Amino acid sequence: MITFVRHGETDANKQNLFNGETDLPLNEVGISQAQKLAEKLAGEKFDAVYCSPKIRAIETAEIITGGRDFVVDERLTELECGKFDGRKRNIIMDLLFLKAVKKGKKGVEPFDVFLARNVEFFEKIVASQKGKNILVVSHDGSAKAIDYYLKGKPKGHKFPRRLVENGGVIRFEF
DSSP: OEEEEEOOOOHHHHTTBOOSSOOOOOOHHHHHHHHHHHHHHTTOOOSEEEEOSSHHHHHHHHHHHTTOOOEEOGGGSOOOOGGGTTSBOOHHHHHHHHHHHHHTOTTOOOHHHHHHHHHHHIIIIIGGGTTSOEEEEEOHHHHHHHHHHHTTOOTTOOOOSOSSOTTOEEEEOO
């Protein structure tokens, strides 16, 4: 089983900004969320822990694991938002961003590239540990990509705006 944790809140999350490559630390709320996650997950034994290289994910993983070693994996980084990074989200910007993701324009990472690196992580790292309890600390985008992949990449799939809230947990059985 994969216990997937989305990093705690950052100021960009609080301000509803696009945030892909900008490397921001947790804010006070995010630290509190990570501490609550540590308490919630304290009784679980994880055979392996993987984490995005972004500081927001690393800080969350450090708090959850209490300093236990974990593997930082570049494939778990958030989708590159290009020219949208740091800009305020709204309906119009979200639609423009989705168009850019589909076509890989304006410096935005194409969805198929983002999906491929998350699937590669899943297949080569996580699936090789079938039957083990894995903790992954990453981003909502990676959660959506893994969820989509595990559902068989259905045509017409509608991605939710948010699958996992900051400091949230979703579990994937494989």
